[in-house]
Amino acid sequence: MPVVQLADSKVWQRRTSRKQFAVWFGWLIGVAIFSYCWQLISNKTIWEFVSDAPEQAADMASRMVPPKWSYMDTLWAPIWDTINIATLGTVIAITIAVPVAFLAARNTTPSAKFVRPVALFIIVSSRSINSLIWALMLVTLIGPGVLAGVVAIGLRSIGFCAKLLYEAIEEIDANQEEAVIATGASRGQQLIYGIVPQIMPAFAGISVFRWDINIRESTVLGLVGAGGIGLQLDASISTLTWTQVSLILLVILATVIVSEWVSAKIRHSII
């Protein structure tokens, strides 16, 4: 136990002095990196704009109230689109993510050398490209509209679902699988009876969780033309009709809260 000699008594210390020094050094490096990055950002910032931000905020807030409630009539269709984008996108993602996850998991992949890296690459590239960027590309490909949004959400979610799912597959209890093999099950039966029942709760939880995230993401896809309520948001911001903007924000807030509540309910009843 590390102790320090103080006068004539020994005092307990949490770390040895060498370790303590290493921790301090780590902090020093961290702070240095942070201040360097901060300085670069601050150089690129026009501080005059920042200093008048409170006035700007007050001005914007005064333009935003009261929300234009009559605009609500035109919002129902985009809200429905938004929910559809999220739901269909999640369905597409799960359909593709399941096989990818089985190919990526160490204990089910047919070949750890060749297939697994490909599956992992699919996962990482789908995860690292934001759904807005997918939408940006897809709008050029299949035209603006809901379909581009659905595909964008789908492509973006594959990585997320597959990653969580393959981690769940890797963490299963091998004994059960072995028991199924011992009864002479084929490879397919082994998957269906040995592995699938074990990952089912995780699978359901992951899909609901992703659906919830997708609702949130599909509200902004319209900013690049991919359908949903974001289209209205973009239009209202560019025409400076702030009363409509505030109504849309309220609607997004409500949708997100409802979807979060629904997904929490479903997850509680599953797990």
Added chain:
Amino acid sequence: MEVNWVRVAEGTLRSKRFIMAFFPPDFISRWDSIVDGILESIWMAVTSTVIGIMLSIPVGLGAARNLAYKPVYYACRGILAISRTFPEIILAIFFVKLFGFGPFAGFLALSVGTIGFYGKLLAEDIEAMDPVQAEAVKSVGAGWLQWLNYSIQPQVMPRMIGLGIYRLDINFRESSVVGIVGGGGIGATLLTSFDRYEFDSAAAILLIIIGIVMVLEYSSGYIRKWVQ
């Protein structure tokens, strides 16, 4: 949902040309602006993660049911709920309007997003900790800060460091889109290359983003092992 299948069929032909336009990725002709954008994204990701985590620690402590008094608990949960609701890009739209174009607006949007994410997970982690250890430290006469430092912090630290790195990774990825609405970073470069139909440059940018995310992902695994 209405799908115009004729349009889809037309698009399939076009998409072949479109996808071919991404190859080969062109790293060279826009290299300078790509490097600028990537660096700016990295600065934004680092600063917003640090500031966001610093701000989220008090909020997260307040939002843990076993630490905070009821009013504080509800206030902190409210803060977390609000900052988690709006996607970073909507926050970025408003921060760009308030603070002007540039990385500062993006940095703020990402920091707010970080508070919601990190604070919530921290609160949940504290609620799930082992109360026996906390009691043991308290029973030797530790003050409140000592109690936090020696009983709670060691319990949540390994997971929180992992989550911090995960958030850095999220912030880097998000910083690639806040640029679309003027919040600085690689997103601006990416949008420009799409607008100019320079898809080969766009492909290069996307590949670089994927590469950096992969590096972050692998290193986060190592760092987590090293911390534990």
